[in-house]
Amino acid sequence: MAACVTQQNPDPSFTLSLSAVDGNLTLVQGEKKNITLHIERHGGFSEAVSLSLEKKGGGGLPSGVSYGFDPSVASGSNSTLSLEVSSGAPVGSYDLQIKGSASSKTQYAYLSLTVQEKPQPGSFSLTVNPSSRSLELPTSGSVTTTTEVGIVRNNFTDAVSLSLESSDGSALPAGISASFSPASSTADKSTLTLSVASTVQANTYSLRVKGTAGGTSKYAPFTLTLTAPPSPPPSGPANATLLRSYQWLQSSPEGDQPAVEAMFYRPRQFKSGVNIPDEEGHGSIDDAGAYQGWDVLTPPNGGKHGSVWQYSKPVFIRLTLNRDARLAVVWRADPSKVPNWLKNNWSEQGSVRIAGSDRRVFVKNFSAGQTVELGSVYDPGASISQNLETYWVLFGEKDGTPSPAPAQLGSPAAEPNKPCPQWVHDQYTTEVTMPNGSKRVLATWHPQVDPVYWCYFGHDHGSDPSLFKAGYKPAFGYIQDDLHTSGVLPEGHPGFKNYVWERDGYRWLFVHHFGTGAIGRVCRQFHSLQVAVANKSTGEIVADLHINTDFGPSTDNNTDLPLDATCPPEVPTPSQVANQSNGERKLHVYDGTQGSLNGYEPWRSDVPGNILGLNLGGLTFDTVNPITACKDPGCSSLMRIGTSTGETRLFAVATDPNGPALSIDASKAAATGEFYTDIYGKKLLSPSDPGAVRQYIKPGLRLEVRNERNTECFARDAFFMFYEGCALAADVPQAFMNIEGALSDKN
Incomplete structure (x- = not known):
């Protein structure tokens, strides 16, 4: 299988900053002072930064003001600025900027200098x-x-x-x-x-x-x-952020392709004196004006994306909102060339000052749930140039006030654009009634980014289950086998992944324990799987099946031979499993060449002998960007594959018209309606039996699904991950799914 996969993280860069004291400085004529400049490096940025001092906006220093940096070309995280005003320097206040340059990147830190008169003798x-x-x-x-x-x-x-x-x-x-x-x-x-x-x-x-x-x-x-202080938090549950989801559209052979890379949403952070990281280094907010404290969304900037950039197409940015909001577009390109979609349909209201330049602002109100489409820098058919400044999008409440900060329901505080504290994660639970009548509270799906605090969980759970049925919450860990309860090979929470898909008027939900970041997958043959089906029109759940699914031996993706792995006591090795199962997990094994780390990590299921009327038809889950590979054929340890985070996943079902299909057939099940089995779906149990698992099949149900040969089903929306279609593997339009680069190697 071959497919073009683009995974881009924001470019490595740096920012400059001064302390509050050093940024607002008073010197007497003839005085000299040393202050510390901080150089914060992001994304592995390691270049030396050349430093200089100039008037804010550019130009020479005021008369009588001189300086030096030690070092003037900094490879570390600090440099000392020696600032001196001569005895004849004019008294007054001056706005200055420290300029840092490295290759094509330039960043600034701003300094306000007041020169005071030197006192006369006595x-x-x-x-x-x-x-x-x-x-x-x-x-x-x-x-x-x-x-x-x-x-x-x-x-x-x-x-x-x-x-x-x-x-x-x-x-x-x-x-x-x-x-x-x-x-x-x-x-x-x-x-x-x-x-x-x-x-x-x-x-x-x-x-x-x-x-x-x-x-x-x-x-x-x-x-x-x-x-002004922030608005008081709402009573009851905290409100979600104004913005629900975003994407930008790039050109591709398959048509306009949604993408999220190089975009960031920063709630309540459009403030004077704040520097918003920007690909072109032009993100310093000098004066936020009437938009102080609004949310800000930063699309990709400039010509970084080359031919995939939507320079002159009708839609560049697509947004959805959680509630009524007022949006403001801060125009950062040529102020005399505002495109028609903006100047003819939005109201110009004031300006803000960014990176030393005044920027025009256009506002418009939108309704909750409305899909907002914003155009490109040029109108359709207009000329295209490279390295363009794009615009920023600001979000305020519908009355033009900043969105209120949410109430903190635990400690430490949850902060936007940072990892979520555990108490935020612990809110995502569901209570289930076990077959014996006991209650269990289990973890459930959550998005990559918390919609209230906009903090990052570091892992994803795939499709939003509300796409399957409104309000539906899958129970992660409902099935637990001996390996899990003993702690020998547990199914870790980040590994639960959802796939929501539609076919013939029914929505399908697979909840599969997966993961390409941990070594436990080498020896764990069985992984939990839920298969649920709902009528799209009525929402009626017509099947809800849980089974510990056989994914066979782990094999070398290059040779298809079982891995020569040593497994925990009483856990079969891949070689022992190879002759017992039609399932398979193909892992990358490093052989000293980069080529051995290329390609996908497919897991193929096998459910022989089940009494659920279920045939998975060779259901295969396929990770485009697996996180780790085996360092050797014995897989004694793992190695990271670049910066992969395992979030781009496909699945495939039966393609042979003469073979078994993905199907649920009530006539072939041992029972219908609500009944109970063991965790492998092979033996009927009573609800009071230890390990009993609830199953449900609507009487008379018969569903069968096939796909065309060599097709795989894909998702392109990183926020909701609905599996919108299936296509030939070589043509699957795979999108970057790591929102704001927040996923980790534990995904």
Whole structure:
């Protein structure tokens, strides 16, 4: 089998940052200060970064300002910036940027510099570091912050009395108070503590520190930015994020292909001063304007994707929403070339400033559940150029306010775009009644990304079971054999995978314990499988079967010979199983060449002698990008195959018109309606018998499914993974399914 598989993770890159103190700096004429620049490397980025300092937006430094970096070409995670202002440097405030360059990538960190006059002999001046602070207002009570006030003396020893006032000399706004420690200082510094009440209006306040001694007063500017607190969390269960799913469309031989690579959704993160990672290094938000705190979705940017990029097709981005929302498109390409789909159908409302440039913003309201389609950078038929800036999409509530942060129902807090804490994962359960009447709470399906907190689980469970039947929750681990309960070869939770598929008016659900990342699959012959079928029109479940399915011996994918593996005591080796089963698990075995790691990992099932009226017709699950391979024919240990995460999976069923089909036939079952068997589906049991498993077949049911020869069934939507069709293996349009690169080698 051959197929073209594209798996792309965001490019390795880097970001630059300064601490809050170093990013808002005050220096007196003639003063020099060293500050630390942090270089954070992402995705294995290892290039040296060349560093320079310039005016914000580019250009030479102000007169009298000089600098040096140590090192100026940094291979590590830090560099020291020595910043000096001459004795004749003009007094004032300057916005600067540190520029970091490596190959084709450029990133920035921003620095606000205030130059204060050097005091004359027998006098003093003041500095404030940092010279600005940002605070989120509390919902009640007050919040405090501190900053350091420096007293620069030139043959001056008197005590300096300190106070804080508005920049025009008037009193502080009501609700803002200040104290100094000490309030009257003969030393060279004092600590300013600010207290802000919840009643103060969100705004930016221009203030100044006043120092008085000997009848003379000196001043140093200070800026206080107050932002509104987040909306209170909703009562009851936390709301899901505004965005439900996203994809961008790329060109392919099979037509427009949905993709999610190089896209990220970042709830409540469109904020001034935040740097959003961007392929072109242009993600710094200088001023979020009226869209402060909105959610932001970043599509792929520039010409990175070459011929697959939808430069001038009607649809580039497709979204679905969880609830009514106001969307804003931040136009980042040529401001004079806004395409017709945007300027004729959306309302232009203000601008934001990103990476030193003002960007036009267009808004429009959409309804919950509505599929939103956004066009490309060019209108259809327009000329195409490379390395284009795309747009960002912002999301706010329908009234234009930011989405509220969800209530935290456990500890530690769940944060967007980071791994989920265990308590979030533990919410995904279902209660089942066992045949003997006892209750068990078992894990169930969850998406790759939690829809409330937008945190990452690190593994996926395949198709959303609500596509099979609304509200349906499969019970992972309902069947447990001796190997599982003894802990010798347990079926780990990440290995449960769903496949939802439709044929002839029925929705099929396979829940298969799978996984290509662990060594247990070498020796574990039987894996749990649920086969359920529902009438698409009525939702009636007409079959619900559970069986420990025989997947035969593990074999070398290159030779088809059983692996020469050593298995735990009383567990048959692959060679011992080879003559007993028609199932098979083909694993990659490294022979010293890259070619031995290419290709899929197919698992073929065998269910001979069952009394369920079930024939799996050679049902085969096929992983396009297996996570690991055997290091040797004995598979004594595993090796990682690149960065594969095993999430792109196909399946195939019988193709021979004269052979057995995938079928469920009530007339061939030992019983119909609700009945009970052992875990292998070979013996009828009473519900009170140990190990009894519930089975259900609607009386009179007969279903039979065949596919054309050499076809495999595929999914392309990473969020829901509905198996939308089947095609020749060489033509299967396989999509990247790892949302935001969040899946790990434990998938």
